[in-house]
Amino acid sequence: MLPIDRESQRRRLIAVASCIIIGILLGVWHNYQTSRGRSDIITNTIRTVTTPFANAISATGGWIARQTGWIFAGKGVAEENARLKRENGALLEQANANREAIIANDRLRKQLGFANDPKQPRLAAEVVSRHPFPKFETIIISRGSRDGVDIHNVVVSAEGLIGQVYDVSSTTSAVLLITDTGAAVGAMVQRAESRAVGVVKGNGSASLNLNYLAKDADVKVGDEIITSGMGGPLGVFPKGIVIGSISHIKSDASGSDRIITVKPAVALDHLEEVFILR
Amino acid sequence: MSDNQRSFRIVGVLLFLFLVQIAIGPILHIRGHYANLSLTGLLVASLYGGAVQGCRLGLLMGILEASFAVRYVGSIIVTRVIAGFVIGSMEERIFRDNIAIACLTAAGGTLAAETLFFVVAPQPAVIRWFTGIVVESVLNGLLGLLVFPLFHLALRKSKAYS
Numbered sequence: 001m002l003p004i005d006r007e008s009q010r011r012r013l014i015a016v017a018s019c020i021i022i023g024i025l026l027g028v029w030h031n032y033q034t035s036r037g038r039s040d041i042i043t044n045t046i047r048t049v050t051t052p053f054a055n056a057i058s059a060t061g062g063w064i065a066r067q068t069g070w071i072f073a074g075k076g077v078a079e080e081n082a083r084l085k086r087e088n089g090a091l092l093e094q095a096n097a098n099r100e101a102i103i104a105n106d107r108l109r110k111q112l113g114f115a116n117d118p119k120q121p122r123l124a125a126e127v128v129s130r131h132p133f134p135k136f137e138t139i140i141i142s143r144g145s146r147d148g149v150d151i152h153n154v155v156v157s158a159e160g161l162i163g164q165v166y167d168v169s170s171t172t173s174a175v176l177l178i179t180d181t182g183a184a185v186g187a188m189v190q191r192a193e194s195r196a197v198g199v200v201k202g203n204g205s206a207s208l209n210l211n212y213l214a215k216d217a218d219v220k221v222g223d224e225i226i227t228s229g230m231g232g233p234l235g236v237f238p239k240g241i242v243i244g245s246i247s248h249i250k251s252d253a254s255g256s257d258r259i260i261t262v263k264p265a266v267a268l269d270h271l272e273e274v275f276i277l278r
Numbered sequence: 279m280s281d282n283q284r285s286f287r288i289v290g291v292l293l294f295l296f297l298v299q300i301a302i303g304p305i306l307h308i309r310g311h312y313a314n315l316s317l318t319g320l321l322v323a324s325l326y327g328g329a330v331q332g333c334r335l336g337l338l339m340g341i342l343e344a345s346f347a348v349r350y351v352g353s354i355i356v357t358r359v360i361a362g363f364v365i366g367s368m369e370e371r372i373f374r375d376n377i378a379i380a381c382l383t384a385a386g387g388t389l390a391a392e393t394l395f396f397v398v399a400p401q402p403a404v405i406r407w408f409t410g411i412v413v414e415s416v417l418n419g420l421l422g423l424l425v426f427p428l429f430h431l432a433l434r435k436s437k438a439y440s
Contacts, residue, residue, distance in 0.1 A: 012367070015330040019337045019359040026341065027352015046345035050297065058301035130304040133347030133354070134312030134414065135392070135401075140300075140346060167348040174348045181402045182349075204403045204410075206310050269304065 160265030313417035332366020385419030
């Protein structure tokens, strides 16, 4: 083992102490800025500068995957095509029925004197990075403050709820996915006979937990869960966005409560495009 | 090759690994537990840099990672600085030009760095968190097989002259 002289040891300690102090100061600065609803200039600049390069690498990887994908997909593509055609037929039929229901709903709301829900404007965005920091369930999207995105904007896809914007730079935004342990959404069972209200929380895995339901709440496996429109820690999610469906119900260890697992409607690991509700 | 050129090359490789992590990081996972190419790069690079450079590289990678995590910014930076410092301090004590050492450093360093992160920023879902750390350590250890030759290649000339 080589001896380390005092001077060298002192230099090392100064280096590590100063780097730690810089880290702490940056953390405090970031928290101060976000508590005031702003993005700090350092993270903002780094995301703005590095995103185009990451996009270029991602696009190159995607192009290679598309050019070579057929080699591995083979017969599976034809089977998937047939399945998608069958699903498309069923969805067209469902869309027709939905159109009829919307017309009837509008007519009845008018007769009862209810105001119609105004459509929220949507802004399309591309997913720049999924899980940029592997420990958190987050994504980075290609729209920022210069596109009018704000903290707490809700992010959805055609299939349902994705999450909520929690940090905005000029050209990108960070979205906290509903599967993150820090996410919670006011939720309700869509089935007309139930309409039980609870809170869907992320647990860091691919599934969600439905908590705070009434003890006698009527819930079944397969029930669709939608946003209830009631408050959450970061603000309110509009009512009626699909969150997912109940996949498991089991009793907890004490037997006095139920553990309800919800499978998200959106395949969060394969996101490419999203919509921001403003 | 001067020390500056050497540092420049190390930083270049680290920036490349960080961009790859951002772009295609989600591919590198087992059952929802992800590898961390940036952290693997930092740990292997610190083996080549020494304690002081390890700190600086930790600060750089910490700031980069924190810019995309945008949560626990201070905790991420501090854990990366300490990880860089500790691994860098080992530089004079262990034989670094060995791929097995690099893989073990990446695995062990990840375990230590992420446990330290948990200590400074406790997380809910503790069991899942620690399962994730173990899987990440194994994956990062395997990534060492790719990352080590990259640094070896980038610093090839310096080895010949040093």
